[in-house]
Amino acid sequence: MRLINTLSEIEKFVESFANLDSLEVLIDTIKTQLELVAQHDTTGLYLYNEEEHKLKLFYAKGFSEEEKLNAELTAMERHPGYVFKTGEILWVNDQDVEHNPFSIDSIKRSHTRSRIYVPVTSNNKIIGAFGIQSEQPNAFTEKHLAVLKVFASLAGNAFLAINKNNLIKKQNEENRKLSYLATHTPNNVIYADKDGKITWVNEHFESFTGYKLHEITGKTPGSFLTGPATEPEKTSQLRNAIQTKTPIELTIANYKKNGELYHIAVQINPVFDENDEFLYFISIQQDVTQLVNKRAIILENQHQLQVNMQTIKESQARYSSLLQMTHDLITSLDGKGTILYANKSWLNKLNYTLKEVLGTNIFSYVHPDSQEHCMAFFGELNNTQLNTINVSYSLISKDGNKIDIEGNVVCKFENSKLIELNSFLRDVTEINRVKQLEEFKQQEIILHNKILTEINSINFLSYVNFNSVLQDITNRASVCLDSKRISVWSYTGHSIICEDFFDSAANEHSSGNEIFEKDFPKYFNAIKTQLIIDASDAHQNEFSKELVNF
Numbered sequence: 001m002r003l004i005n006t007l008s009e010i011e012k013f014v015e016s017f018a019n020l021d022s023l024e025v026l027i028d029t030i031k032t033q034l035e036l037v038a039q040h041d042t043t044g045l046y047l048y049n050e051e052e053h054k055l056k057l058f059y060a061k062g063f064s065e066e067e068k069l070n071a072e073l074t075a076m077e078r079h080p081g082y083v084f085k086t087g088e089i090l091w092v093n094d095q096d097v098e099h100n101p102f103s104i105d106s107i108k109r110s111h112t113r114s115r116i117y118v119p120v121t122s123n124n125k126i127i128g129a130f131g132i133q134s135e136q137p138n139a140f141t142e143k144h145l146a147v148l149k150v151f152a153s154l155a156g157n158a159f160l161a162i163n164k165n166n167l168i169k170k171q172n173e174e175n176r177k178l179s180y181l182a183t184h185t186p187n188n189v190i191y192a193d194k195d196g197k198i199t200w201v202n203e204h205f206e207s208f209t210g211y212k213l214h215e216i217t218g219k220t221p222g223s224f225l226t227g228p229a230t231e232p233e234k235t236s237q238l239r240n241a242i243q244t245k246t247p248i249e250l251t252i253a254n255y256k257k258n259g260e261l262y263h264i265a266v267q268i269n270p271v272f273d274e275n276d277e278f279l280y281f282i283s284i285q286q287d288v289t290q291l292v293n294k295r296a297i298i299l300e301n302q303h304q305l306q307v308n309m310q311t312i313k314e315s316q317a318r319y320s321s322l323l324q325m326t327h328d329l330i331t332s333l334d335g336k337g338t339i340l341y342a343n344k345s346w347l348n349k350l351n352y353t354l355k356e357v358l359g360t361n362i363f364s365y366v367h368p369d370s371q372e373h374c375m376a377f378f379g380e381l382n383n384t385q386l387n388t389i390n391v392s393y394s395l396i397s398k399d400g401n402k403i404d405i406e407g408n409v410v411c412k413f414e415n416s417k418l419i420e421l422n423s424f425l426r427d428v429t430e431i432n433r434v435k436q437l438e439e440f441k442q443q444e445i446i447l448h449n450k451i452l453t454e455i456n457s458i459n460f461l462s463y464v465n466f467n468s469v470l471q472d473i474t475n476r477a478s479v480c481l482d483s484k485r486i487s488v489w490s491y492t493g494h495s496i497i498c499e500d501f502f503d504s505a506a507n508e509h510s511s512g513n514e515i516f517e518k519d520f521p522k523y524f525n526a527i528k529t530q531l532i533i534d535a536s537d538a539h540q541n542e543f544s545k546e547l548v549n550f
Contacts, residue, residue, distance in 0.1 A: 030059050030155055040132040040139070041110060044071065046080040047120065047128035047159060055080055055128065058159075062133075063108060071106040078104040083117045083129040090117040091145065094137035113137040118149050122156040130155065186408060186424055187328055188264070188285035194278055196220045196242035208287065210257030221283075227255040238268070245270040245278055251288060263292040267327055286327055286426075294434065329405060329425040335418040337362045337378060349427060351398040367394035367402050381418050387411055391423075404429040451480045467500065471509050474502035491527065494518075520546045 034043060042062035046055040055075040060068050075081055079090050082102040092103045092115050105112055117131030130152040134140070188205040192198050198216050206212055209225070216224060222235055234252045241248035249267045256262060265286040271279045329349055332341035339357050347354060350365060357365075366374050370393035377391070392406040407425035411418060458476075463469045474486040487501040498513040517524040526533050526543035535541035539548055 029158075031061070033151070034061075034132070039134075041135050042108075042112065042133040043131070044080060044117075044133075045120070045128065045130045045155065046072075046075050046084065048084060055084060058128070062110065067106065067108040071108075074104075074106055078102075078106065079115070079117050079131070080129040083119050083131075084126060087119050087126050089119070089145070089149075090115070090131070091140070092116075093140075096137070110135055114139040116140050116145055116148055118145070118152045120152045120156040120159075122153070122160045127156050127160070186426075187287075188283075190221060190281075190283040190285070192220075192242075192281040192283065194245075194280075196239075196281060199280065205285075208256070225254040227253075227259075227261070229253040229261055230255075238266070241268055242281065251292075262287060262289045264288065265327070284327060291431070294431075328407070329423070329427065331362065331423045331425075333362055333421040333423070335420065337421075340420075346425075349397065349403060350395060365395050367396040369402070370394045381411060381421075382416070385413060385416065391425075392428075402429070403427055404432050447480065451477065467511070470500040471502065474500050474509070478502055478504045494524075496527070515547075522546050 030045060034040075040061075043060060044057060044063075045059040047058045048054070049056045055072070057068055057072040057075065060071065063071060076084075079100075079102050082088070083090050090100070090102055092098055092100050095103055095105075095113055095115070103115060112133045113135055114137050115131055115133040117129055119126045120128035120130050130148070132140070132144070132148065186204060188208055189202040190198060190205065191200040197218050197220055198213075201211075201213050201216070211224065222238065226235060230253050234250055237248060237250060238252075247267075247269045249265070251263060251265045254262055254264050265288045266283060267285070268281055268283045270281055273279055327345045328343070329346040330341075330343040331339060331346055334340055339360055339362055342352075342354060342357050347357070352365075363371065363374065374393050377393075381389075387410065389409045389411065390406070391409050392404075395403040395405060397403060404427070405425040406428050407423065410422045410424070412420040412422075458469070458472060463472070470488050474488060477483070478486045484504050485502065486504075488499045489496040490499050495514050495516045498511050501510045501513070502508070503510075515523075523543050523546050533541070533543055535544040538544040
């Protein structure tokens with residue numbers, strides 16, 4: 001048995017724990033130095049895992065894999081847990097004689113007679129327990145204890161230093177990725193301090209607004225972007241979010257440096273560190289001017305449609321809501337399409353968690369309608385060698401919804417081989433839906449104008465009687481509306497009388513049926529209160545379903 005005795009040996013011992021750069025090297029150092037310090041049969045270095053709230057067996061000697069699992073599982077109830085929780089040293093010279101209640105063996109093949117366990121500390125904080133054990137009684141002395149305490153302290157400090165270094169490396173990598181995404185996103189990005197004053201903007205902001213970073217550093221966005229059309233209540237909401245350091249999303253009217261008005265969807269989030277201390281604000285802004293203008297055009301067309309329909313039909317409803325404002329859907333893929341990263345907007349849009357999608361292939365989320373197109377596009381990327389590509393395709397959410405997207409894909413190649421893709425996409429599902437709706441409304445206008453033209457072309461003086469006029473009108477309406485049954489009724493106050501009923505399938509006209517208010521009160525109430533009853537399903541409409549069996 002040999003102990004460290006000379007000053008030079010102690011210096012070498014301490015230096016062996018300095019500048020360790022990985023957990024693997026720390027384990028090797030513990031193993032090597034421990035063999036030099038004392039003869040022993042088994043060793044256990046337990047360190048506390050705060051996430052799992054238990055001691056983890058970081059290094060062990062003389063244990064099988066099954067014995068390691070059992071030792072770790074029971075550590076908190078045995079001597080490692082006692083030393084960790086109390087900070088007391090546990091020293092047993094002969095377990096068979098002393099019967100220390102805290103010195104409890106885990107399940108293993110050998111029988112321990114003597115052991116020393118000391119707390120592992122760092123910065124005066126206990127982070128674990130470390131000990132050596134022997135099958136022989138009275139195997140250890142005060143010198144072993146002294147060296148073991150120094151050993152535990154050095155190992156504890158080295159462990160925390162390595163973990164801190166790994167955390168810094170991880171944070172630096174995350175910051176690099178965030179910086180890359182902020183620089184390449186097709187939206188405005190602003191970083192601001194606790195008072196909302198600008199510290200950095202991306203190039204897209206500069207080119208979009210006309211303001212350079214050196215002109216606006218230290219200013220709040222509201223001090224130079226607002227103008228006559230900017231909504232005061234929204235600037236107040238933004239100011240309150242900055243003061244209270246709370247997230248906010250809204251759409252507001254702003255102005256470029258040249259005075260041009262634009263509409264922007266603003267998302268502001270405060271960023272805090274692991275101690276919940278405020279760091280900075282980040283704001284991502286999407287230009288929605290075209291969407292706002294498109295809405296104005298749609299409303300104007302809707303009004304025009306209502307004017308043209310006055311003698312035949314009056315619109316029952318207007319568009320009920322603005323187009324949904326969405327933010328960039330960002331993903332990072334490897335060269336095979338495996339998802340390495342997906343931002344919150346992408347996850348929320350598709351209704352997945354990050355844990356569910358990491359490591360899966362992007363084609364699992366491509367809509368069947370776009371699978372063939374995307375497969376062909378992906379297969380050609382290595383041949384094209386293009387760095388930035390405009391794309392347009394559809395995704396499918398977890399609940400089966402189809403999401404139309406468009407945007408840019410930034411490709412990274414190494415030795416002419418695709419190794420990474422970063423996608424910056426926008427949800428255009430609503431825009432596509434509005435386009436289809438516009439086309440439908442335009443067809444309605446054409447149809448209703450045709451009906452008006454048909455009716456206006458009738459020469460009423462050429463008819464023998466009014467019934468002939470009604471029959472000609474119902475004939476023409478049936479053709480224009482492509483309807484099998486058309487009828488005209490007169491209202492008496494307490495009943496309605498059919499003046500003409502045309503069945504196009506039988507090519508027959510009939511009249512004379514009468515419906516009374518006392519038999520169909522809801523239907524007659526609707527006649528009195530509404531100009532138009534639009535029942536796409538007569539069996540379900542609350543007014544017309546009374547007439548189903550008539």
